[in-house]
Amino acid sequence: MTQSTPNPNVRRGRIFPEIQWSEEKKAENRARREAFYQRCWPIFEQLKPEILDKYYGWYIAIEPDSGDYFIDKDHELASRKAREKHPNVIHHIFGINETGVSGSI
Numbered sequence: 001m002t003q004s005t006p007n008p009n010v011r012r013g014r015i016f017p018e019i020q021w022s023e024e025k026k027a028e029n030r031a032r033r034e035a036f037y038q039r040c041w042p043i044f045e046q047l048k049p050e051i052l053d054k055y056y057g058w059y060i061a062i063e064p065d066s067g068d069y070f071i072d073k074d075h076e077l078a079s080r081k082a083r084e085k086h087p088n089v090i091h092h093i094f095g096i097n098e099t100g101v102s103g104s105i
Contacts, residue, residue, distance in 0.1 A: 039064040040092040044100055055096045063091045075102070 021029075040062045047069060051060070059075040061082035062068075070081035075093050082091040095102025 036064070036090065037092060040094070041100075043067060043069065044094045048096075048100075051096055052098075058096045059102065060094050060096055061091045062094065063089055065089070071096070 043062050043064060044060065047060070051071065055071055058071055058073050059078045061070045061075075061078040063082055063086050066086065068082070068085060070078050070085070072078040072081065079091065079093060082089075093102075094100040
C-alpha cells in the first residue's frame, strides 16, 4: 500500500518563470501594436462608407503594406483569406460597423 505525503508540494507562480518580460519590453510591444493599428485604421476609414451598408456586422481583414482587404461574415474566414494571399504577414481585423470593433460587453 502506498502512502500519500501529509504535506503535498504546493507550486505557485508562473509556469515558465524564466520567460518574464520587463516593463520596457511590454511598453515596446504595446507601442509596436499601436503603430500597426494606426497604419490599418486609415484604410478602414476610407473603405467604411462603401462597405458599411452592404456588409454591416461582418469582418474585414486589412493588410496595410499592400492595402489589400478581405471581407467575410466570419472573422476566422476573413483572416484565412488574408493569410492565403499574404502568408507570414500580419493583418488587422476590424468589425464592419461605426466603430470598427466587434463583440459585446
